[in-house]
Amino acid sequence: MLTDHFGRSIEYLRLSVTDRCDLRCAYCIPEGFKGFEEPAHWLGFDEIERLLGLFARLGLKRIRLTGGEPLLRRDITGLARRLAALPGIEDISLSTNATQLGRMAADLKAAGVSRLNVSLDSLDPATIARINGRPVLADVLAGLAAASAAGFAPIKLNMVVMEDNAREVDAMVDFCLEQGYVLRLIELMPMGDTARRMGYVDLQPIKRRLQRRFGLVDTLFPGGGPARYLGTADGRFSVGFITPLSQHFCATCNRVRLTVDGQLHLCLGQDARMDFRSLLRSGATDDDLVAAIQQAMALKPERHEFSEQPEKLLRFMSMTGG
Numbered sequence: 001m002l003t004d005h006f007g008r009s010i011e012y013l014r015l016s017v018t019d020r021c022d023l024r025c026a027y028c029i030p031e032g033f034k035g036f037e038e039p040a041h042w043l044g045f046d047e048i049e050r051l052l053g054l055f056a057r058l059g060l061k062r063i064r065l066t067g068g069e070p071l072l073r074r075d076i077t078g079l080a081r082r083l084a085a086l087p088g089i090e091d092i093s094l095s096t097n098a099t100q101l102g103r104m105a106a107d108l109k110a111a112g113v114s115r116l117n118v119s120l121d122s123l124d125p126a127t128i129a130r131i132n133g134r135p136v137l138a139d140v141l142a143g144l145a146a147a148s149a150a151g152f153a154p155i156k157l158n159m160v161v162m163e164d165n166a167r168e169v170d171a172m173v174d175f176c177l178e179q180g181y182v183l184r185l186i187e188l189m190p191m192g193d194t195a196r197r198m199g200y201v202d203l204q205p206i207k208r209r210l211q212r213r214f215g216l217v218d219t220l221f222p223g224g225g226p227a228r229y230l231g232t233a234d235g236r237f238s239v240g241f242i243t244p245l246s247q248h249f250c251a252t253c254n255r256v257r258l259t260v261d262g263q264l265h266l267c268l269g270q271d272a273r274m275d276f277r278s279l280l281r282s283g284a285t286d287d288d289l290v291a292a293i294q295q296a297m298a299l300k301p302e303r304h305e306f307s308e309q310p311e312k313l314l315r316f317m318s319m320t321g322g
């Protein structure tokens with residue numbers, strides 16, 4: 001069992017398989033960003049499998065593939081298959097912007113990916129072009145259709161809410177009700193200058209308004225993540241609220257993040273980390289790696305400080321893995 005200093009069990013790892021992306025979401029990888037990681041530093045599949053196999057021996061149960069855009073990493077289905085076969089791993093999920101999902105959904109399902117989260121901040125092409133930097137709505141909708149056809153259910157749709165798209169939340173609720181997607185509304189985190197400039201919106205008033213308009217009640221939804229859910233009484237629709245600022249969930253944080261270059265980050269909003277690339281590439285034995293994993297757990301901070309120190313973090317989300 002992996003446990004940190006605050007008694008939290010760590011059973012969930014988000015693996016960033018690339019820090020590249022085909023979108024330029026203004027709050028994540030702004031247009032013109034050049035600080036991508038050298039390919040020579042990317043962990044190879046053998047390195048990832050070895051390290052996560054050791055994590056699994058210590059109690060890791062769930063892995064989410066993310067990025068950057070994970071579907072841009074060559075042979076991502078091959079990696080998913082290898083990770084799904086690790087003893088102890090019960091669940092492989094994937095976060096994607098869905099631009100490539102149309103041609104990959106069926107292979108991902110066959111490789112053992114069991115759950116999909118798709119990012120979609122708007123249904124309006126003009127808003128998408130402004131926030132996400134590319135005109136991708138048609139590709140994303142095709143990707144969603146392919147995911148349903150491949151048997152992914154439920155599909156969760158992630159919408160980051162900010163000043164630009166806050167008025168579109170109800171339209172997104174209507175769309176998800178109609179299509180049967182689980183909606184998750186996410187508060188903007190102040191990661192990097194451009195994210196700070198996008199205009200944070202507190203989700204609590206939106207939550208109360210949706211509760212009234214759609215007659216929603218508190219709902220439990222499986223997933224193990226930080227979202228708190230409301231749903232219709234007939235169970236037909238659920239909406240999750242991920243509120244790192246207005247109501248943070250650090251006390252129940254069960255996750256760590258491994259970047260494409262092998263840095264294990266213990267908190268999305270703090271600098272604490274352990275360099276596993278150097279260990280893997282300097283002849284560390286399995287026992288050395290197990291000891292390093294256990295030492296890393298002791299570095300996990302109690303909580304992020306997005307509200308107290310919004311200027312603190314220079315890392316964009318794409319660099320850590322969302």
Ligand code: SAM
Binds near residue numbers: 188
């Ligand atoms: N490309 C994949 C995707 O679109 O889901 C995976 C990586 S992306 C970084 C993961 C999630 O992080 C997306 O839903 C994205 O909207 C969210 N994200 C990125 N920067 C954020 C920020 N500053 N605040 C809140 N969410 C953010």
